[in-house]
Amino acid sequence: MFWYQWITLGSLGICLINSSIHLLRLVRLGKPTDFSSPAGKVSASVKYSFTGAMNPLKKESAYLHLPTYVAGIIYHLGTFLSIALFFLIWAGVNLPDILIFPVAPFLLISFACGMGILIKRVVKKGLRDLSAPDDYLSNLLVTFFQLMTGIVLLLGQLIPVYFILSGLLLLYFPFGKLKHAIYFFAARYHLGFFYGWRGIWPQKRIERDGG
């Protein structure tokens, strides 16, 4: 193992320990107890929370902001892909060309999406006022992680830079807003619980039978 891989390994350890603290706290605090009489099914609603309620046609945050929404989806897909590739690159697995040529350009596109989201944050006053340095750093770390993954796949170069950048990303993950990757699932669960208990989700279509 090279020195830069040791650095990344250390970062991964710190990331896992701190992420586990977040996760264990969520588990320890547990699910809500509701003393009111339920009007619906929580399990169906939680399922809906992760599926139907995420439908872009149901959310103004998606359908009123389609370019940002599409960029965000590509960006997140690029992130998940880069994370999976990180372990393959770590293990020294060489991807066949047939995979590299769709994957690497996709990562360049997702990099561009990340940059687009970053530029939007810088340019739009409303977003800029809402942002802290954490928002910019989180974006930069993930966006360049994707770019470096693409470069390593395509050119097989800048490997030490790739591992150091990955190490920084892992190190920062549990401390800034990137930790939403953990809390997102809990948020969807709680939302599903809230709306399910009260019989609001899964949403039924409003039907009319005439006057």
Place this chain on the structure above:
Amino acid sequence: MKELNKEQITKGLEVFQNLADSKLVTHLNSCVHCGLCAESCIYYLATKDNRLTPARKVDLVASIYRRYFTFTGKFWPGFVNARQLNKETADEMVDLLFGACTMCGRCTMHCSIGVDIAFLVRVGRTMLSNMGMVPVTLQSTVNAAVETGNNMSIPEEEFIATLKWMEEELIDEVNDPNAKIPMNETGKKILYTLNPREPKFFPLSISAMAKIFFAAGESWTLSTKMYDVTNYAYFSGNLDEARLIAHRLWNEMGNLKAQTLVLAECGHGSRAFRWEAPNYLQEQFPFEVKTSVECIADYIREGKIRLDPEKIKDVVTLHDPCNLVRSGGIIHEQRYILDQFIANFVEMTPNGTDNYCCGGGGGQLAMSEYNDRRMKIAEIKAVQIQKTGAKIVVTPCHNCVDQLSQINVFFKLGLKIKTLAEIVADALILENEPG
């Protein structure tokens, strides 16, 4: 006001320490500052003021949490925008969380992540309540309920006189000298509640519901001691006061030995009692609780009341009260009722769980210092109603009726605003209907 003292800060921060479950920690850590919630908020839509977006409100509460309870916020507050709980922060909280949010929850439904924004606003209000910083106007409404048993401070004798007057109206209307508005009768099936706005400003809505009960042959009663369905402490964020108010209604159910508590047409009152009160009280209700909307829908389904489809000719639209619909799950019942007798019904766009708040929720009607802002955001509802071409707006919420009535005058819409019970009572087919 001078700087916050140590006790206020300690009490304010308590909300982050006394955690019942993982919900609060989850939502405090979930917002990614994407800002896409802005267009789902009536305050932002009406004013285009970036300061009033839901994300800014969430961040205000979360920034305090970060400052005191996270590693990064403690050591690098500027890096994650972690704010101290001081007078400047608290004043901003009062303005944004009390003065610029109806807690309608529309942003929550549309949040890209699923952050329960309305819940966090309420947590922020609880912080302010713990610090003694609830706007005086809202607090005086809560105080009235705590001290007199109803938020309008209506004396019992005056309330009884109003009920007797309404009973005479009922007798005339149903043409039956035996018709009555029962008071404090024990062992009835239903204990019915009221929004104190009814006896104070809209007494005919009491006789409207009494007419429906009469037509259905219902066994029911009103309490003259504890009838107030509202619980403004839910909006002020004071859990002790919310618990006290909820407990009184629970006790009255026991005193009068009724089987079912029927909540009057009041969005927040329904929510505060049916969904929130068992959690304030940490106990399940030993009786059934339902809204008057469900009650009327049941009467129709069971054939206990009949409605004349020829009675209402005007175009009718429906305003969905946020707390009843988006946070209470009563979405289809009011539509089922209107479908039985309204020939010209037009939905607002959007409607149901996506409907825009009227602007009067979250205690806004009680907080006169924010009147200008409230009427500014009301323009969205005014335009929404105008587009339907309706002449009658029906809403199962007295709070919404009040705000819609003000919208009607302010924007010169020329509408009739009615509760569901009122429009149903207008179309009731009675056996003894006078000639």
